Amino acid sequence: MRRPFVAGNWKMHGSRVENAELIEALLLGVPGQPTAEIAVCPAFVHLWEVGRQLKASNVLLGAQSVCAEPVGAFTGEISAAMLKDVGCRYVIVGHSERRALYKEDDALVARKFLAVHGQGLIPILCVGETLDERERGLTTQVVSRQLGAVLDLAGVAAFEAAVVAYEPVWAIGTGKNATPAQAQDVHAHIRSVVDSRDAKNAARLRILYGGSVKASNAHEIFAMPDVDGGLVGGASLKADEFLKICAAVHVH
């Protein structure tokens, strides 16, 4: 059995005041023992304060990115040790916005994954194809390549404490989610890729779906046998919507 997981990716949204309001509403609504593990990923500058607001709650803290290097002259970067120091448990790596807008390639994503893992934090590794790649029938090939780069560098043992998020690029922020069947197909593929290296870790691996998850579609997507929760962007900025998504998980 895998405990479902829902993470809110706040992206470059929020202010100290807005975040405090969102957290207050979230903590009022989150059940004492939620079925899902729940995390929120604010911007770097807000991590410490949001972390303090979450203290003594059952909502965990995550970051949206990280530097692959451990320490040193890397102006503007944030290390995995720094994220650990401010209370993060999770770190998103390989989000498609980082891949596309900031030219992060598979090799860099793999190094970031390793940096996070090395600090005892849990990477949320994002993979997913563009619309063009899907239309050309390349979805499983692209996802295998993205996953393979990380498996090759970090080793399958590192997946014992990792989360994978399947995020089709064409579904992110577009309002156009993958159908439950489309998500299930790719999730099953991701599990099979890990299974080919280690069956136990594959069976335990939590694979989240991300891309226009909303309260109205979460239940049917999360019902799929290889979908263990969601990575939620836009809908994580509204407490009531996010709480409904958290409540829509299924235990597989």
Ligand code: PGA
């Ligand atoms: P979205 O974003 O829910 O707004 O589509 C998901 C993500 O980018 O993680």
